[in-house]
Amino acid sequence: MAITTTTIFLNLFLILTTTSAAVRHRHPTTHNYHDALTKSILFFEGQRSGKLPPNQRMNWRKNSGLSDGSNMKVDLVGGYYDAGDNIKFGFPMAFTTTMLSWSVLEFGGMMKSELGNAKTAIRWATDYLLKATKQPDTIYVQVGDANKDHACWERPEDMDTQRTVLKIDKNNPGTDVAAETAAALASASLVFRKSDPIYSKILLRRAIRVFAFADKYRGSYSDGLKNYVCPFYCSYSGFQDELLWGAAWLQKATRSPMYLSYIQSKGQSLGADESDNTFSWDNKHVGARILLSKAFLLQKVQSLHDYKGHADSFICSLVPGAPFSQTQYTPGGLLFKMPDSNLQYVTSTTFLLVTYAKYLTKSHKVVNCGGMIVTPRHLRTIAKKQVDYILGDNPLKMSFMVGYGPRYPQRIHHRGASMPSVSTHPAKIDCGAGFAFMHSETPNPNVLVGAIVGGPDLHDQYTDERSDYSQAEPATYTNAPFVGTLAYFAHSFGQI
Incomplete structure (x- = not known):
């Protein structure tokens, strides 16, 4: 029989589908990711400040911080x-x-019934950020004195510590926090562009203004506010990463050549090619590289070609056994x-892994780590192992997400959860x-459903002691x- 092109493709298709089915059969999931997703979003209701809505599901929480900002004659209720x-x-x-927004932008179409809850979680934050950025060239960046607050252990509903309001402005800049806010x-x-276009335009106009302020008046917010924000949320990595990150998001949201030109001309001075490989609330370089690589891979923005290489370098630092692996x-x-x-770095990294895998798959690309080819599937496998570890596949057989699985932390370091609720103890x-x-x-007494704790130590040990804030x-x-x-x-596992 003559071997035709059709025959070759048919045989290749059968091999690929059979292999794929075999892989799925060998590695069945043991976790209900849909349940974990629901709970991971519900957690944010337990962190709400302000006047709670009638549909509040985490009902052991009540109104709190209703006069926030009043001592400065501004409304900073919420958040x-x-x-x-x-x-x-x-x-x-x-x-x-x-990160909530990026989660929805990349995977919101997979969230189905949880998409509305995810958007609600985002809006609870953006409504507050709009209040905090209402005055031009001013951002209110903190409510409460952390040192005084940490000297107390009380429910948010009972707060009687000073609600100190901190701000940045032209004279006391905070490029890092301003650019992250942008x-x-x-x-x-982008999340609300179709579902609420008016709100979306309000957010984007404010983002443009806030970024201009961040870029024009440069300086780290923890220099001027050191006694209040350090060591809690000092800007250890500087503000260059936030400028690159903020510009990347504004380029994506506006499609304006102005931001693309900004990234092209200033990217290197902002640390685009630095070798750091930790993605967190403090350092955004890696996130910016992954985000900008999308513009090159999927939108063919050739001037951002280098970001594919920068993103690949990050990936190679993570892959066990790769020539350039640096991760413990x-x-x-x-x-x-x-x-x-530590789990904050795990969750941020797994997001980047599945997101970059998505970009690579769509663009038919792989990562070359010094001759070792790393496929999108390999990245997803690494990510899944981390997710499963958090959900219970670990030496302790314990979930590190509160309320998920048969065994999870019982004494998390959380004031509201650790004390009787106002409902039972008014x-x-x-x-x-x-x-x-x-x-x-x-x-x-109160279960903060969905909360992911700090996590185990380097030896996979977890003490479940409320006083151990690093783990609990x-x-x-x-x-x-x-x-x-x-x-x-x-x-992916057909649960949603």
Whole structure:
């Protein structure tokens, strides 16, 4: 029989589909990613500040911070508490917003019934960020005195510590937090472009104005506000990464040649080709590289060619066994960056892995790590291993997401979760009295469903002690990128 082109393609198709089916059969999922997705979004309701809506599902939480900003005659009610305390830090809140938005932009089509909840989580933040940026050349970047707040252990509903308001302006610049806020507003404008075009335009106009302020008045916000924001959310990496990141999001949101020209002319001076490989609320270089590589790979913006190489370098630093691998893993297989809240780096990295895999697949590209070819499928395999570890495939057989699986942390470092709710204990519990609950060995009375804790140590050990904030404290910026990753896996395994 003559071998025709059709025959060759048919045989190739059969080989590929059979192999794919075999792989799926060998590696069945043991996790309900859809359930984890639902819970990862629900978590944000437990972090809300302000007047809660009638459809609040995390009903052990009540109104709080209703006079925020009043001492400065501004309305700063709303937004999110960053972690287990009662402070509203603008820097990590903006990054949280950007990552929630990016999650929806890449994987929102896979979220189905959860898409509305994800958008609601984003809007709770952007409504606040619009308030914080209402005055030109001024951004309110924090509500609450962290040192005084940390000297107390009290429910947000009972807060009686000073709600100090901090701002940046022309005289006290904060390029890092301003550019991240611009990124948050620009990315969110894309989320709402079709469903709420008027709101989307408001967000984008504000993003443009805020970025111009960030770029014109340069300086790190933690220089002028050091006594208030350090060591909590110091800008350790400088502000160059936020300028590149913010410009990348504005280029994506506006398609204006102005931002593309900005990236082309200033990218290198802003650290586009630095070798750092940690993506977090502080350092955005890697995220910017992945985002800009999309413009080259999928939109054929040739001037951004180098960002494919920069993104590949990051990927090669992660792949175990690759010639340029720099990443440490625990004996149980968890990516390990730092002992304090390590899972924030895991969730941000897994998001970049599945997102870059998506870009590579669509553009029919791979990554070459010194002769070792890394395929999109390989990246997804690495990401899935990290996700599964968080959800319970680890030496402790424990989920690090509260409320998911049969065994999860019971004593997370979180004021509201660790104390009886206002519903069951309406009487105020003051600053000092709350420490009896913090030091208690009993499980938290309120389940902060979906919260991802700081995570285990380098040896896969986790103590589940409320006082150990490095392991036991959740944070919004840990959950935000995980939303997109979970949506991808829930869809891939037909759960959603």
